Amino acid sequence: MSNTPLLPLLLTVVEAGATLAFALSGLLEAARKQLDAVGVCVVAGLAAFGGGTLRDVLLDRRPFFWVAHPEWLWILLALCIAAMAFLRARHFAPTQKAMLWPDALGLGLFSATGTQLALAQDLPGIVAVLMGVITATFGGVLRDIVCNEIPTALRDHQPYAVCAFAGGWVLVGAQHFGLPPSAALVLGAATATGLRGLALATGFTLPRWSSS
Amino acid sequence: MSNTPLLPLLLTVVEAGATLAFALSGLLEAARKQLDAVGVCVVAGLAAFGGGTLRDVLLDRRPFFWVAHPEWLWILLALCIAAMAFLRARHFAPTQKAMLWPDALGLGLFSATGTQLALAQDLPGIVAVLMGVITATFGGVLRDIVCNEIPTALRDHQPYAVCAFAGGWVLVGAQHFGLPPSAALVLGAATATGLRGLALATGFTLPRWSSS
């Protein structure tokens, strides 16, 4: 995983971008549910760090991202305070729609890093891909559970976890066929984000199945 | 725990049977809540692997069942796809009732293996029994939480976790009094499943207590 000195930097940049995107989605959801200041910070934090932290607990990795980089907790806190001030001043009406695009970015970025971290522990492909999907989607799942809703990712018939799943397999395949990890990472993340963006642009939904 | 070469095989068979039973209960619950394809897989997976994975996180055991046996992730995926095709074709109406019997089987099997794994770490009896109860019930609890319901196990006044609790103590007692682990395992699992079956057959409920 370290045959290029660029990779650690790239991983950090990728994780930072994804973290901000997910925090924003959590923040908007908390605003939509009219939570208080603490709720906004907690839901934003869960959305941002929940998926990666759950992955690290499952993989028994320490330290967590937010323990190794505690400055991110300050950034999150500042982001939440700024957003609350901004939202109060502008009477901004957060919508489902505004949440979709930062989500799509985080989806690709988190799934690729999660899959690659699992591969670095020599886990089988299907487990690595699943770890990527968990990294990418369980922040949002925890966000929705805390907000007392059935997680959007599990019920809206839109390709979401499925994009992370596909991106993960692209990464696993790319690395298996000898691409350098950094290229595999970019390819996997681009696949997942691209598929999600395509789904959003075309309105494509998963084939429905009816149980009644 | 290894005084008989049959035990590892028995443990694997038991865990496999329980996994399928719980996956089915999750699948039916997801169908009842009209989740999408991803939701069906996630809820089935949580119901099947959630209790055992939580137990392993608490006991700090690795690898998880589904990491050591990644083929089970494929089996689960195939099961969900097959069920969705079948449910679509037949307009099958899943009912609470259909979920009760696979649940009863998994209850006995998971509680016995969970208790025995904790005993193998020399944990006290009450903790081992609790680990068995967690293994057996928290897949279902997580399933219901994700589906945005108060977990059935905590509110329906039916003996469920209580059966796992009783079966766990039978296993602890049997092993304490010198029975071989495989016999203790069967005895504990049979007690829990038997009690649950008896409760379902007779309609017995826990004594009610009123708070208002």
Place this chain on the structure above:
Amino acid sequence: MSNTPLLPLLLTVVEAGATLAFALSGLLEAARKQLDAVGVCVVAGLAAFGGGTLRDVLLDRRPFFWVAHPEWLWILLALCIAAMAFLRARHFAPTQKAMLWPDALGLGLFSATGTQLALAQDLPGIVAVLMGVITATFGGVLRDIVCNEIPTALRDHQPYAVCAFAGGWVLVGAQHFGLPPSAALVLGAATATGLRGLALATGFTLPRWSSS
């Protein structure tokens, strides 16, 4: 952390008091939601041990409080059975209000011990304070999630986690400026509980921000 022989005893007494207070809050919430006997025990247990156990999973600490002191599981069980007998006999109507005071005590006690345990692992101040907040509030958060409500701590605009946050920083500061750990612990816990009590007494709420 061990420059006084009193500290371990003090930590144990503090954790015991907080555990009872949180178990009671869980018990009352379960009663209010009309859960069955198993639900009462599980929700009381989650409220009592959930925050500390989550902290220990995150810090990778073993054994858990309730594994090292399994007698507490028996105490909890006895408490729940006694409460159910008492509640049945007296037709006691549990109210939100009755839950507030045991909660305030547990808030201070758990946040201080959680922060101090994290500091003992040389974690940065913000992470230590966050661990204190998690210890103090996530028992209640898990209690509310299982009871299918948006956690009170995140939506009622009352200072709750904020008090734990403030108390944690007082502890971190006190220890940084050379106070013995036992004094820092008492100071942090008193700050958090005192702020919470003050908020309850005065009806002070967090400044509202509106998103619509």
